[in-house]
Amino acid sequence: xxxxxxxxxxxxxxxxxxxxxxxxxxxxxxxxxxxxxxxxxxxxxxxxxxxxxxxxxxxxxxxxxxxxxxxxxxxxxxxxxxxxxxxxxxxxxxxxxxxxxxxxxxxxxxxxxxxxxxxxxxxxxxxxxxxxxxxxxxxxxxxxxxxxxxxxxxxxxxxxxxxxxxxxxxxxxxxxxxxxxxxxxxxxxxxxxxxxxxxxxxxxxxxxxxxxxxxxxxxxxxxxxxxxxxxxxxxxxxxxxxxxxxxxxxxxxxxxxxxxxxxxxxxxxxxxxxxxxxxxxxxxxxxxxxxxxxxxxxxxxxxxxxxxxxxxxxxxxxxxxxxxxxxxxxxxxxxxxxxxxxxxxxxxxxxxxxxxxxxxxxxxxxxxxxxxxxxxxxxxxxxxxxxxxxxxxxxxxxxxxxxxxxxxxxxxxxxxxxxxxxxxxxxxxxxxx
Numbered sequence: 001x002x003x004x005x006x007x008x009x010x011x012x013x014x015x016x017x018x019x020x021x022x023x024x025x026x027x028x029x030x031x032x033x034x035x036x037x038x039x040x041x042x043x044x045x046x047x048x049x050x051x052x053x054x055x056x057x058x059x060x061x062x063x064x065x066x067x068x069x070x071x072x073x074x075x076x077x078x079x080x081x082x083x084x085x086x087x088x089x090x091x092x093x094x095x096x097x098x099x100x101x102x103x104x105x106x107x108x109x110x111x112x113x114x115x116x117x118x119x120x121x122x123x124x125x126x127x128x129x130x131x132x133x134x135x136x137x138x139x140x141x142x143x144x145x146x147x148x149x150x151x152x153x154x155x156x157x158x159x160x161x162x163x164x165x166x167x168x169x170x171x172x173x174x175x176x177x178x179x180x181x182x183x184x185x186x187x188x189x190x191x192x193x194x195x196x197x198x199x200x201x202x203x204x205x206x207x208x209x210x211x212x213x214x215x216x217x218x219x220x221x222x223x224x225x226x227x228x229x230x231x232x233x234x235x236x237x238x239x240x241x242x243x244x245x246x247x248x249x250x251x252x253x254x255x256x257x258x259x260x261x262x263x264x265x266x267x268x269x270x271x272x273x274x275x276x277x278x279x280x281x282x283x284x285x286x287x288x289x290x291x292x293x294x295x296x297x298x299x300x301x302x303x304x305x306x307x308x309x310x311x312x313x314x315x316x317x318x319x320x321x322x323x324x325x326x327x328x329x330x331x332x333x334x335x336x337x338x339x340x341x342x343x344x345x346x347x348x349x350x351x352x353x354x355x356x357x358x359x360x361x362x363x364x365x366x367x368x369x370x371x372x373x374x375x376x377x378x379x380x381x382x383x384x385x386x387x388x389x390x391x392x393x394x395x396x397x398x399x400x401x402x403x404x405x406x407x408x409x410x411x412x413x414x415x416x417x418x419x420x421x422x423x424x425x426x427x428x429x430x431x432x433x
Contacts (some may be wrong), residue, residue, distance in 0.1 A: 136166025
């Protein structure tokens with residue numbers, strides 16, 4: 001088994017030559033393009049996908065390899081997941097050659113070999129450069145071709161950076177240099193993800209609103225912070241992809257994702273000092289300015305400052321960039337129960353909202369919209385361990401108040417303000433539970 005560590009980017013079509021020329025300045029170890037044909041397999045009931053497993057056969061220059069990728073971690077385009085590779089004499093599956101620890105229960109399902117069938121394929125040319133960066137050896141691959149499932153297909157124009165030996169830090173350092181060319185964006189959809197979508201009929205992807213943050217069972221405070229930031233980054237990348245594909249309704253969701261990143265940093269700011277995220281917050285400001293201007297999706301997505309902001313957040317999460325700023329007194333608090341932290345913070349947010357909106361504000365409601373948006377988002381970050389019905393019942397009047405203020409619906413403002421002030425708290429230790 002190998003631990004695959006890759007960072008994936010989408011390349012702007014008109015920027016391919018700029019990228020190639022720059023890569024040629026980094027190394028003399030260049031390998032001309034060769035054609036790769038990959039066939040991905042799945043069962044009719046998506047058994048592999050449901051277990052976060054990906055099965056393929058790759059053919060290149062008359063050689064074949066069977067690969068199984070299993071559950072790992074993906075943060076902002078940085079893929080860290082175990083993979084098992086088996087050399088084959090011919091392009092036919094041989095599932096019994098995988099070791100037992102590939103399978104969820106330690107044993108291959110008896111009928112799996114008869115159930116898996118080709119689902120989609122990727123056919124592309126791969127050009128490679130081998131680069132030494134710091135203490136590391138990194139393979140950079142430029143892939144150009146298409147992914148195809150039945151009658152559906154779409155182009156591939158991607159850059160993959162794979163750590164062959166050394167440190168993840170060096171992959172991220174080199175990637176910072178490359179995104180400065182303004183021809184790359186971190187891709188949220190892998191070749192396989194696009195293939196699965198095409199195989200399902202290529203339905204239009206929906207714009208999604210940020211919701212109450214799902215949390216790992218019994219998460220500590222640090223794990224919850226990471227979940228909040230990873231969730232917001234994924235939301236950003238997903239909607240950037242939709243915007244690039246022509247859905248203008250996705251653009252506001254990108255702004256919402258950036259706002260949630262800021263709200264999360266503020267929410268955990270009592271434990272993680274501002275200086276730990278200073279560079280990230282500065283880059284978020286530049287990205288917001290670009291997105292707020294009248295630019296196209298293409299311009300915004302490949303803008304170097306926007307790309308750097310996403311990459312900095314990816315690096316901060318993967319390398320735990322806050323840890324050097326945490327003292328001995330704070331470390332146990334980060335390791336403490338997030339549930340306890342959330343209850344305290346929910347009470348504080350509720351008290352702030354009630355104080356702010358205790359009385360009619362006349363024509364000053366608009367001034368409080370940023371505070372209201374931040375506090376609503378904070379509740380959505382904190383409420384993941386409580387029943388959704390109870391959480392939504394508390395949130396809805398505050399959300400209605402926010403919408404009414406934004407639309408200047410004065411009668412509705414007072415209706416929602418009164419409902420919100422009288423909403424029953426859903427969390428423990430609120431003074432009413």
